[in-house]
Amino acid sequence: MTTTDTPGPGTAPEITGASIRLDGVTKRYRGQTEPAVAALDLTIEAGEIVTFVGPSGCGKTTTLKMINRLIEPSAGRIFIDDRDITRENPDKLRQSIGYVIQSGGLFPHWSVERNVGAVPRMLGWDRARIAERTEYLLDLVGLDPEEYAKRLPRDMSGGQQQRVGVARALAADPPVLLMDEPFGAVDPMTRVRLQDSLLEIHQELRKTIVIVTHDFEEATKLGDRVLILSKGGHVEQFATPAEILANPATDFVADFIGSGARLAQLTFTRVRDVQIDPVVTARVGESSAEVTARARAARTRWVTVLDRHGRPIAWPNLDEIAAAPEIAPFVEPRLPVVAPSSTLHDALDEMLAARQNGALVTTVGGKLVGFVGFRTVVETLRNQLDEAYPDEQAYADFVEATDEGAG
Known part of the structure; x- marks a missing residue:
């Protein structure tokens, strides 16, 4: 069996998010001479992801929390889909807005399914509807409902807990999702995978997402x-991002993004933007001879072994397959796996860490899409680097600036 489910053209998903508009929003704290946020005007379009970034004390978290009125604005108005939400009941408002914090913020003594269903229960949904929604969302965030629904948060990794936090925030199908440093408490590798998962989820649901990050x-x-x-x-x-990196609006922005701005522009290319090749797949228990014949017909020496859900568990070569009459149920602990939304730099990191000449491409739920090769990634990055630095002097200036930044 050969997997050829590479992303193709199709109808764009329906936007289910809502626009957000801040009109002269101000926050003053008692005892402080200067406002934490002063007369902020901001419009966020329905269905887009907007990230807030800046140094400590710049008001990014305060602004995020004013959108769902965890912090009340001192002045100004906030509109969601042209509704003035500063006049609404704050408790009901927060039930209609998803909110994700570091470490998921789960109730520790509740099961995963109970955590996910918390807001729908408050809204009076019946059990069948909550169960159906919970199963859908756990699958969406890449957690098998059969395996994880009954677990307690303490029996899960930090990354898994954060996925549950995202599922819970989406449970009542809110138009707006607010995320406060959502991936700051996990290790770098898990963080990249959670970022990719969020982008894949957004591509399917098209909610309006506002993220605070440092x-x-x-x-x-x-x-x-x-x-x-x-x-x-x-x-x-x-x-x-491209506009900011190419043309910083102020000296503050130029200093904030640093000397590596031009190099950062190379990270905009995603795995889905380059060639994703089909792979030969096999299931546990299949005849090794039959699998080998398929691989040779496809002119490859590598086979991807899938579990019953279509997720890769091993990536053996033909010599390893020939060592047994059937495909063994071996699970490789360190498979190089990326998402279609992963950057090419993320993909390259995965390949180098796993010492492989490519990476398997999977959906947020772990379903196999195909394979992206080391040569494809390196050649694409090299071409982008040549475009960014077209002559020797430009490249020399870039190296010097990078060295200074590293020092």
Whole structure:
């Protein structure tokens, strides 16, 4: 069997998010002479991801929390889909907005399914509807409902808990999802996978997502547009990542993004933007001779072994397959796996860490899509580097700036 489910053209998913507009929003704290956020005007389009980034004390988290009124604005108005939500009941408002914090913020003594169904139960959904929604969302965030629904948070990794937190935030199908440093408490490898999962989920659901992060690289990877704030909630620049990196609006922005800005532009290419090749697949218990014949017919020496859900568990070569009459149920602990939304730099990191000449491409639920080769990634990055630095002097200037930044 050969997998050829590479992403193809199709109808764009329906936008289910809502626009957000801040009109002169201000927050003053008692005893402070300067406002935490001063007269902020901001419009976020329905269905887009906007990331807030800036130094500590710039008001990014305060602004996020004013959108669902965890913090009440001192002045100004906030609109969601042209509704003035500063006039609404704050408790009912928060039930209609998804909210994700670091470490998921799960109720520790509740099972996963009970955590996910918390808001729908408050809204009076019946059990069947909650169960159906929970199963759908766990599958969406890449957790097998049969395996994880009954678990307690303590029996899960940090990354798995964060996935449950995202599922819970989406449970009542809110138009807006707010995320406060959502991936800051997990290791770098898990963080990349969670970022990719969020992008895949957004591609399917098209909610409006607002993310606070202290990491500019994360802000440019996730955001359709990036809001860079300075002290007092002052907007230094609000634009696409490419626009910010190519044309910093102020000296503050130029200093904030640093000397590696041009190199960061190379991270915009995604795995889905380059060639994804089909792979030969096999199931546990299949005849090794038959699998070998398929692989040779496809002119490859590598086979991807799938579990019953279509997720890769091993990536043996023909010599390893020939060692037994049937495909063994061996699970490789370190498979190089990336998502279609992964950047090419993420893919290259995976390949180098696993010492493989490529990476398997899977959906957020772990279903196999295909294979992206080391040569494809390296040649694409090399071409982009040549375009960014077309002559020897430009490249020399780049190296010098990078060395200074590293020092």
